[in-house]
Amino acid sequence: MNEKLKELYKNVILEHNNNPVRFVKSETSEYIVEAYNQICGDRFKLFFDLKDGKMINASFHGFGCAISKASTSVLLSYINGKTLEEVGQTVDSFLNILDEQEEITEKITDDFEAFTAAKSFPGRAKCATLTWDELKLFLSKLEK
Amino acid sequence: MIDPTEIRKSFPIFANNPDLIYFDNAATTQKPDIVVDGICDFYKNDYSNIHRGIYDLAAITTQKYEAVRDKVATFIGAPSRENIVYTSGTTAGINLVAFAFLAPRLQAGDEVLITAMEHHANLIPWQIVCQSKGATLKTIPVNEDGSLRRDSFRSLLNNKTKMLAIVHISNATGYINPIKDMINLAHEFKVPVLVDGAQSVAHYEIDVNALDVDFFVFSGHKVFGPTGIGILYGKSEHLSRMEPLNYGGSIIKDVRFEKTTFLEPPHRFEAGTTNIAGVIGLGYAIDFINQFDKLKIQQYLKYLRNYCISNMQEIKGLRILGSIDDKNENGAIISFLLDKVHPHDVATILGVEKIAVRAGNHCTQPLMDFLELPGTSRASFSIYNTPYEVDQFVRALESIQQFFK
Numbered sequence A: 001m002n003e004k005l006k007e008l009y010k011n012v013i014l015e016h017n018n019n020p021v022r023f024v025k026s027e028t029s030e031y032i033v034e035a036y037n038q039i040c041g042d043r044f045k046l047f048f049d050l051k052d053g054k055m056i057n058a059s060f061h062g063f064g065c066a067i068s069k070a071s072t073s074v075l076l077s078y079i080n081g082k083t084l085e086e087v088g089q090t091v092d093s094f095l096n097i098l099d100e101q102e103e104i105t106e107k108i109t110d111d112f113e114a115f116t117a118a119k120s121f122p123g124r125a126k127c128a129t130l131t132w133d134e135l136k137l138f139l140s141k142l143e144k
Numbered sequence B: 001m002i003d004p005t006e007i008r009k010s011f012p013i014f015a016n017n018p019d020l021i022y023f024d025n026a027a028t029t030q031k032p033d034i035v036v037d038g039i040c041d042f043y044k045n046d047y048s049n050i051h052r053g054i055y056d057l058a059a060i061t062t063q064k065y066e067a068v069r070d071k072v073a074t075f076i077g078a079p080s081r082e083n084i085v086y087t088s089g090t091t092a093g094i095n096l097v098a099f100a101f102l103a104p105r106l107q108a109g110d111e112v113l114i115t116a117m118e119h120h121a122n123l124i125p126w127q128i129v130c131q132s133k134g135a136t137l138k139t140i141p142v143n144e145d146g147s148l149r150r151d152s153f154r155s156l157l158n159n160k161t162k163m164l165a166i167v168h169i170s171n172a173t174g175y176i177n178p179i180k181d182m183i184n185l186a187h188e189f190k191v192p193v194l195v196d197g198a199q200s201v202a203h204y205e206i207d208v209n210a211l212d213v214d215f216f217v218f219s220g221h222k223v224f225g226p227t228g229i230g231i232l233y234g235k236s237e238h239l240s241r242m243e244p245l246n247y248g249g250s251i252i253k254d255v256r257f258e259k260t261t262f263l264e265p266p267h268r269f270e271a272g273t274t275n276i277a278g279v280i281g282l283g284y285a286i287d288f289i290n291q292f293d294k295l296k297i298q299q300y301l302k303y304l305r306n307y308c309i310s311n312m313q314e315i316k317g318l319r320i321l322g323s324i325d326d327k328n329e330n331g332a333i334i335s336f337l338l339d340k341v342h343p344h345d346v347a348t349i350l351g352v353e354k355i356a357v358r359a360g361n362h363c364t365q366p367l368m369d370f371l372e373l374p375g376t377s378r379a380s381f382s383i384y385n386t387p388y389e390v391d392q393f394v395r396a397l398e399s400i401q402q403f404f405k
């Protein structure tokens, strides 16, 4: 396998793909956010409850490529027990890093950095941001 | 015999991309010199609008444009050029039949029958027409391997059925529907039949007359022709009773502010300036295919598919969707899954190795839902593909499976 590909499927991604964080179905959760990519059929659900402005009992389930699954797993590794504001900041900083136009100035953690290679593959940046985009949309609706 | 190495030489894309392994022929085919140069020559030497000018050039263009209808008619066994409607593609042809033929005849309580393996193009137009008329869209189910449940087909036909629309060869699995039997049975119930030939015309001999099919549609871009041009074949008895779907210039006999009368088919379905160069290009594409014996094409592609399958079967954890029995006829399509790797990851990795395959639901989402699959990866072959390319493809699959182990 060539270097460019190894870069894309870094250990972080393979590891999260094979052993996803908080990968459980919880249809009885207070909130269920569904992310669906019509182009490739990837479909994930985020499950969580809100208590005192914090996301708790967060988990995810669904099916998708290694990149979308791993990126959602990374998302879950951050959000459980966090306030909505903290979640919002994490989501924004991940999406900024994945945004082509955005100049990256902040220091990036390894688990975020792993996904930047997706930018150079046709159509794959969307895989990395699928559930993050959907969560951002959910948060913005919640504010209103 | 088909000699793919020789055939490749007529496709400039391969000279310009020597490493390209193009296994996405079900999505669209590459274009031979004769088509590319033919369109170029046409623009350089003969181009004008059609059916309008009184000058020589316009007459020449019109004549060339209309002559392609004869070529298409012969290519698919249609009785005359009057049965050949130029469209922008398969999708447009199906929409024309759904809205100009079926809609005016459909009533509440009627039924339209399709199969569960249809491309979205042969599903949504019928769904929308049914919804607008209070009719019901029924689907003939498929088996686990993607083949048609023939027993169900019989029981779904009844005197409420007003249309049967079926794909000839499934673009998702390569399964070939028994269209002749289906048409015969449908006709026993006086049900008109549309066949979606998008995947079949490039490789299979089509004889719409012998099939007795009511409508047959295909796209130029899947038969080595340009994009934006397609064909709707219709029986005269149907076309002559259909009103135009689009209104404007080029379709009229007589226009008054009170009333307009329209030209006879096929022209009444071709409003506005059509894809003239596309038609010319399609004509050259048919000349290109006509150099080959369709049976030889099928033989070669069957060999290539079987060769590929037998090598793929060596890979642990690889599953092929559909029939892999080499006695069964099948389109030149292999839809497959690697147990540890998502189809999109497969396509990305193959893409870096310059191997073009399609991944996803192949515009057949209901079929994938029924099979409980997120999608598949799909390799689809044409006459310029070689066993050597298959070897590289299989080797790449092995290394992907290894990497994700």
Ligand SMILES: Cc1ncc(COP(=O)(O)O)c(C=O)c1O
Binding pocket: B026, B027, B088, B089, B090, B091, B092, B119, B121, B122, B167, B169, B170, B171, B196, B198, B199, B219, B363
């Ligand atoms: C079986 C089938 N039907 C219909 C279509 C739609 O063809 P087009 O996009 O050229 O209209 C395709 C092509 O993707 C196809 O494979």
